[in-house]
Amino acid sequence: MTQTILKRQPSSITEGSTHYCGGCGHxxxxxxxxxxxxxxxVRENMILTSPVGCAVVMYDYLKCDSIECAxxxxxxxxxxxxxxxxxxxxxxxxxxxxxxxIGTAEIIHAANRGExxxxxxxxxxxxxxxxxxxxxxxxxxxxxxTSPFGRTIKGMGRPIRICExxxxxxxxxxxxxxxxxxxxxIQKAKAAIxxxxxxxxxxxxxxxxxxxxMCPIGWRLSPxxxxxYIEEQMLHYFPxxxxxxxxx
Amino acid sequence: MEATHTGKKxxxxxxxxxxxxxxxxxxxxxxxxxxxxxxxxxxxxxxxxEETGRIFLQAESEVAAINMVFGAxxxxxxxxxxxxxxxxxLKQEGISYISAAQLPCVIVNVVRGGPGLGNIDAxxxxxxxxxxxxxxxxxxxxVLAPNSIQExxxxxxxxxxxxxxxxxIVMIQNDGIIGQMVEAFExxxxxxxxxxxxxxxxxxxxxxxxxxxxxHTLYLGTNGLEKLNRQLQEKYARIQxxxxxxxxxxxxxxxxxIVAYGAVSRITKAAIKQLNGSGRRVGLFRPxxxxxxxSQRLAELAGKMKKPKFLVIEMSAGQMLIDxxxxxxxxxxxxDIYFEGMGGGWYSSVEGTLKKVQEILG
Ligand SMILES: Cc1ncc(C[n+]2csc(CCOP(=O)(O)OP(=O)(O)O)c2C)c(N)n1
Numbered sequence: 001m002t003q004t005i006l007k008r009q010p011s012s013i014t015e016g017s018t019h020y021c022g023g024c025g026h027x028x029x030x031x032x033x034x035x036x037x038x039x040x041x042v043r044e045n046m047i048l049t050s051p052v053g054c055a056v057v058m059y060d061y062l063k064c065d066s067i068e069c070a071x072x073x074x075x076x077x078x079x080x081x082x083x084x085x086x087x088x089x090x091x092x093x094x095x096x097x098x099x100x101x102i103g104t105a106e107i108i109h110a111a112n113r114g115e116x117x118x119x120x121x122x123x124x125x126x127x128x129x130x131x132x133x134x135x136x137x138x139x140x141x142x143x144x145x146t147s148p149f150g151r152t153i154k155g156m157g158r159p160i161r162i163c164e165x166x167x168x169x170x171x172x173x174x175x176x177x178x179x180x181x182x183x184x185x186i187q188k189a190k191a192a193i194x195x196x197x198x199x200x201x202x203x204x205x206x207x208x209x210x211x212x213x214m215c216p217i218g219w220r221l222s223p224x225x226x227x228x229y230i231e232e233q234m235l236h237y238f239p240x241x242x243x244x245x246x247x248x
Numbered sequence: 249m250e251a252t253h254t255g256k257k258x259x260x261x262x263x264x265x266x267x268x269x270x271x272x273x274x275x276x277x278x279x280x281x282x283x284x285x286x287x288x289x290x291x292x293x294x295x296x297x298e299e300t301g302r303i304f305l306q307a308e309s310e311v312a313a314i315n316m317v318f319g320a321x322x323x324x325x326x327x328x329x330x331x332x333x334x335x336x337x338l339k340q341e342g343i344s345y346i347s348a349a350q351l352p353c354v355i356v357n358v359v360r361g362g363p364g365l366g367n368i369d370a371x372x373x374x375x376x377x378x379x380x381x382x383x384x385x386x387x388x389x390x391v392l393a394p395n396s397i398q399e400x401x402x403x404x405x406x407x408x409x410x411x412x413x414x415x416x417i418v419m420i421q422n423d424g425i426i427g428q429m430v431e432a433f434e435x436x437x438x439x440x441x442x443x444x445x446x447x448x449x450x451x452x453x454x455x456x457x458x459x460x461x462x463x464h465t466l467y468l469g470t471n472g473l474e475k476l477n478r479q480l481q482e483k484y485a486r487i488q489x490x491x492x493x494x495x496x497x498x499x500x501x502x503x504x505x506i507v508a509y510g511a512v513s514r515i516t517k518a519a520i521k522q523l524n525g526s527g528r529r530v531g532l533f534r535p536x537x538x539x540x541x542x543s544q545r546l547a548e549l550a551g552k553m554k555k556p557k558f559l560v561i562e563m564s565a566g567q568m569l570i571d572x573x574x575x576x577x578x579x580x581x582x583x584d585i586y587f588e589g590m591g592g593g594w595y596s597s598v599e600g601t602l603k604k605v606q607e608i609l610g
Contacts, residue, residue: 044455044456044457045456049319056466057464057468059460059464063460064454064460065452065453065455065460065461066460067319067322069318069319070315070341070345073311073312076312076316077316077318078319079305079319080277080305080317080318080319080320080323081319081320081322081323081452083303083305083320084277084303084320084324085452085453088453105308106312106315109312
């Protein structure tokens with residue numbers, strides 16, 4: 001099973017390498033999405049919204065109709081696309097700066113309206129694309145280029161837990177936090193992504209999967225150290241699990 | 249296109265007429281956030297879009313609303329948003345994205361007094377913002393300026409057609425007076441501006457049976473962005489050749505032409521009627537497109553005058569004045585282009601106009 005995941009290239013993903021850094025969680029997540037898209041056969045029936053962030057050119061990798069959204073606004077743009085084409089599958093892909101800082105209003109209101117959307121939320125605890133600045137999800141004590149002495153609660157607040165926050169919104173249907181730092185978790189992550197896809201296809205409603213994701217370059221750690229960082233640091237503050245699952 | 253005069257006269261506010269025209273023109277999606285003095289449009293459309301089975305969504309902010317328009321337009325739908333000055337400022341990032349992506353949509357700005365929260369009275373102080381793009385980057389929007397409820401209605405229909413034809417944002421630049429004014433107008437059926445519009449083969453509809461369509465505005469590391477900018481400028485030049493709407497009133501043999509648009513043009517015309525009645529040769533030139541500005545026609549008119557004199561009246565501190573000066577640069581000495589502006593929600597008056605003309609002509 002593990003070997004299959006690592007070897008065969010999903011047909012919905014373009015040949016060749018991505019621009020993602022070695023050890024980055026975006027690459028793994030992309031692959032999982034590609035596998036799910038293949039398995040559910042939605043490639044020709046879907047529209048991807050790519051975010052401003054490291055995943056901005058995701059449309060170069062996933063062979064489907066796509067729109068590159070303004071920073072944080074994918075839930076608004078995706079809402080409109082889904083309203084225009086209710087029969088199409090609309091995938092919202094966002095980073096933690098995108099979703100949990102500049103775009104907090106858009107995600108909360110899309111969730112609150114119960115839009116039938118699938119949101120893949122990649123939490124790497126920093127602003128990856130701009131070079132590793134502090135994000136709303138940066139851990140207490142974590143050093144970034146804009147928190148050089150480590151994040152403090154005083155003046156910077158605590159890391160925002162999106163799953164916990166959004167699961168209080170009654171119109172959300174499925175919220176789960178997963179991680180891609182090891183094989184066991186990657187498999188769980190895929191199952192969660194697939195469920196979130198199926199929810200939209202079956203008209204269940206708003207589903208969000210938060211994915212704890214390594215950013216070796218942004219964290220100034222090796223890929224191995226980054227996996228360990230998730231295991232030893234992030235999991236404590238961001239517990240994995242299902243936060244909401246309204247079975248229909 | 250031949251107008252179908254089947255419409256009956258109805259009484260409506262400008263903001264409502266805009267809404268009804270959008271319905272008639274087949275607007276499929278409307279997203280907005282309340283702000284005075286434009287709120288009658290979302291109120292009106294919340295009912296009418298529902299009745300006609302279209303998409304109405306009260307967005308969480310103007311930022312969300314414009315990004316919804318972005319999505320709907322990319323998905324191939326006719327989409328519109330409306331707001332007033334502070335809300336339009338908030339939309340500017342999205343306006344820039346939509347312009348870069350060359351998507352068609354309609355945006356209505358019922359301009360109010362600024363800067364800041366300003367007031368809710370009429371103003372024309374967003375002229376520069378509308379006619380020069382407004383957000384970041386080198387882009388333009390077509391800007392239409394109605395001065396009656398009939399024009400609110402007709403121009404909103406036209407706006408959708410122009411947007412689709414050129415794949416551009418069309419702004420309706422209203423002001424608090426025109427938006428709030430109630431007037432009888434002919435509520436005719438949709439009159440298309442063009443016989444044919446280009447197919448939306450770029451729309452995001454799922455890539456079944458074709459290559460994926462990608463709507464993006466990022467161009468890294470290639471000459472793609474330079475190419476896009478060149479394409480945009482070529483398109484804008486073409487629009488400047490093809491589009492210039494204006495009204496002339498009593499310009500024949502005039503010794504002074506007053507340039508005014510929107511609500512101010514109505515007040516100006518009333519003053520001109522009095523002046524003409526007492527034998528003064530004063531005319532009105534009213535741009536109906538603010539971008540492209542009907543510069544060429546204005547220069548032609550100046551060329552026919554023996555000693556050309558122009559007066560620009562606007563509810564701002566000299567924003568349209570710049571376009572008039574540019575248009576007349578080679579034909580009228582700058583000192584013969586007079587200006588009367590008012591800000592903070594004040595509008596011109598017939599008496600003030602008469603007095604100003606008296607000062608200029610003696
Ligand atoms: C309005 C706006 N503000 C700021 C930026 C700059 N910017 C680009 S990517 C980015 C951070 C993205 O971080 P995140 O969402 O965490 O995604 P990641 O790159 O880590 O995957 C920022 C701030 C921008 N493009 N637009």
